Amino acid sequence: MNRLLRAKADIQAKRVDAGPGTRWMTPIWRRLESVGGFIVVIAVWQLAQQASGLPSTLFPSSLDALHALVDLYQVGILYEYTLLSLSHYLLGLGLGAGIGLALGLLISSNRRVSDILMPLVNFTYAIVEVAWIPLLILWWGYSPATIVVAVAYVVASPLVHNIVTGVRSIPPVYIRAVRALGGDRRVVLTEVILPAIVPSLFNGLRVGAGFGFRALIFSEMISQSEGIGYLIFTSAASQQTARTVAGMIVMGALWLFLDRMYLRPLERMSTYRWGLSSEAEK
Amino acid sequence: MTSRFERAVYPVLLGAIPFGVIVVFWWLAPRMFEYPAYMLPTTAEVLKRLGELIQSGELLGSVLSSLGRLLGAFVIGNLIAIPLGILLAMNARVSRVVMPVAIFLQAVAGIAWAPLAVVWFGIGNVAVTFLVVNSVFFSSLYNTISGVQSIPLVLWRAMRSMGATQPTLIRELIIPGAMVQLLLGLRTSMALGWRSLVAAELIIGTNGIGFLMMDATKWYGTDTVICGIIIIGILWLAFDRFAFEPIERLTVRRWGLLSNH
Numbered sequence: 001m002n003r004l005l006r007a008k009a010d011i012q013a014k015r016v017d018a019g020p021g022t023r024w025m026t027p028i029w030r031r032l033e034s035v036g037g038f039i040v041v042i043a044v045w046q047l048a049q050q051a052s053g054l055p056s057t058l059f060p061s062s063l064d065a066l067h068a069l070v071d072l073y074q075v076g077i078l079y080e081y082t083l084l085s086l087s088h089y090l091l092g093l094g095l096g097a098g099i100g101l102a103l104g105l106l107i108s109s110n111r112r113v114s115d116i117l118m119p120l121v122n123f124t125y126a127i128v129e130v131a132w133i134p135l136l137i138l139w140w141g142y143s144p145a146t147i148v149v150a151v152a153y154v155v156a157s158p159l160v161h162n163i164v165t166g167v168r169s170i171p172p173v174y175i176r177a178v179r180a181l182g183g184d185r186r187v188v189l190t191e192v193i194l195p196a197i198v199p200s201l202f203n204g205l206r207v208g209a210g211f212g213f214r215a216l217i218f219s220e221m222i223s224q225s226e227g228i229g230y231l232i233f234t235s236a237a238s239q240q241t242a243r244t245v246a247g248m249i250v251m252g253a254l255w256l257f258l259d260r261m262y263l264r265p266l267e268r269m270s271t272y273r274w275g276l277s278s279e280a281e282k
Numbered sequence: 283m284t285s286r287f288e289r290a291v292y293p294v295l296l297g298a299i300p301f302g303v304i305v306v307f308w309w310l311a312p313r314m315f316e317y318p319a320y321m322l323p324t325t326a327e328v329l330k331r332l333g334e335l336i337q338s339g340e341l342l343g344s345v346l347s348s349l350g351r352l353l354g355a356f357v358i359g360n361l362i363a364i365p366l367g368i369l370l371a372m373n374a375r376v377s378r379v380v381m382p383v384a385i386f387l388q389a390v391a392g393i394a395w396a397p398l399a400v401v402w403f404g405i406g407n408v409a410v411t412f413l414v415v416n417s418v419f420f421s422s423l424y425n426t427i428s429g430v431q432s433i434p435l436v437l438w439r440a441m442r443s444m445g446a447t448q449p450t451l452i453r454e455l456i457i458p459g460a461m462v463q464l465l466l467g468l469r470t471s472m473a474l475g476w477r478s479l480v481a482a483e484l485i486i487g488t489n490g491i492g493f494l495m496m497d498a499t500k501w502y503g504t505d506t507v508i509c510g511i512i513i514i515g516i517l518w519l520a521f522d523r524f525a526f527e528p529i530e531r532l533t534v535r536r537w538g539l540l541s542n543h
Contacts (some may be wrong), residue, residue, distance in 0.1 A: 037383035058401060121295030126522070127515035130481040134499045134507045139321060218481050220394045236397030244397045253391040
């Protein structure tokens with residue numbers, strides 16, 4: 001998996017951006033182009049709804065969804081649940097990232113220790129996070145704690161896995177060289193290991209953040225207490241399908257916002273600063 | 283000097299240590315802490331339950347129906363998504379228009395559709411399969427489009443100026459050029475599909491491994507839940523080892539798409 005991701009990064013680094021044929025386009029035109037896809041989807045959706053003649057409870061139209069969105073906003077549910085979802089997510093993300101980083105570095109600090117713990121790490125990585133949810137429900141009941149723990153687990157597990165495999169892929173020559181030149185363990189950590197694992201660290205964090213968001217929605221649905229996932233799920237159960245669709249749109253927008261605003265800049269910053277996406281590897 | 287035998291056995295023994303520690307700790311836990319018995323059944327109880335599930339055929343039935351659904355959905359989803367993705371991405375304008383939508387739909391794909399799936403298909407296998415196909419499809423579509431987009435423009439122009447027709451372009455440029463991302467897409471879509479499958483079976487399933495676990499929570503069957511967690515881990519490891527590693531070896535490495543590894 002990591003090899004594939006690295007190969008992908010190699011390819012993208014060499015990618016040639018928009019050719020001369022597109023140079024005459026103004027940025028505004030470009031922006032319209034990216035909105036165009038959504039307009040087409042919404043138009044098709046509206047037409048399909050009218051053509052099918054299905055009731056709004058079964059197949060809400062885009063207008064119904066918009067009404068539901070405005071309604072949810074006016075009642076105040078939208079704001080409250082978005083905030084709750086966001087706080088579950090961020091809490092879980094922070095907890096998971098902290099634990100994952102600490103555990104990953106601890107495991108990989110010593111070759112022998114990582115030999116011992118690697119199979120366990122691989123095994124926990126293989127257990128999909130949703131599988132833990134029934135157990136968490138048995139332990140904590142239907143509560144926000146279940147949601148936060150589920151998100152934290154999802155974030156931590158790929159992170160540990162990535163850090164450990166990242167450290168393992170460092171050629172031992174580098175470490176020996178630093179040791180031979182008189183560097184102690186701390187120097188090895190700060191000068192060799194930490195810079196070398198930055199890509200795997202961010203990769204793990206990105207994978208974890210994506211899966212964590214799904215886990216958030218799912219555990220909100222299943223723990224039936226609060227948040228956007230809960231809104232999506234209960235609305236359908238009470239025949240308010242338009243609210244479900246509105247909730248899905250909010251959820252997608254929330255993810256795009258998080259992805260654009262935080263994850264991508266972070267990734268770009270880290271890989272550029274360390275010169276990892278340049279030709280340095282060659 | 284270590285013999286070949288020792289080198290083969292040593293890592294296995296070493297790797298078994300943490301599992302052993304967990305089992306010992308788990309075995310000692312009831313003696314060390316106070317907690318209601320249902321919260322953590324003893325190792326013996328879990329093993330006994332596992333034996334019962336295997337003997338009654340319940341486990342095998344659940345696993346097979348889950349896997350069948352996953353494979354079906356994986357094949358259907360990818361068979362639609364990859365050709366569609368390639369077609370959409372062949373035109374730069376179209377792919378620029380489609381991409382934001384693909385990103386958005388990929389973000390909401392899968393389990394968020396569960397309530398709609400229930401409204402449309404009712405609780406049961408059809409709704410579960412719909413969810414898995416849905417998440418496989420959108421993830422694969424996104425990966426295919428961004429894979430084709432990552433092919434350097436120079437190569438397109440070179441082929442076009444030498445008079446390549448569309449089928450030649452697809453065969454000689456797009457498929458090999460996007461191969462890394464296509465494989466990554468297959469793998470990601472499998473991972474997401476597997477997650478959606480377990481998740482969907484947990485909330486709207488009527489059979490399968492996820493349903494087995496969720497059904498057990500209603501009766502405080504923590505032993506069954508733990509069996510399920512272990513089985514799910516083993517299944518994914520088996521997928522990875524027997525399906526994806528050989529494919530990766532056969533294609534990516536042989537075609538020299540990976541640089542210096």
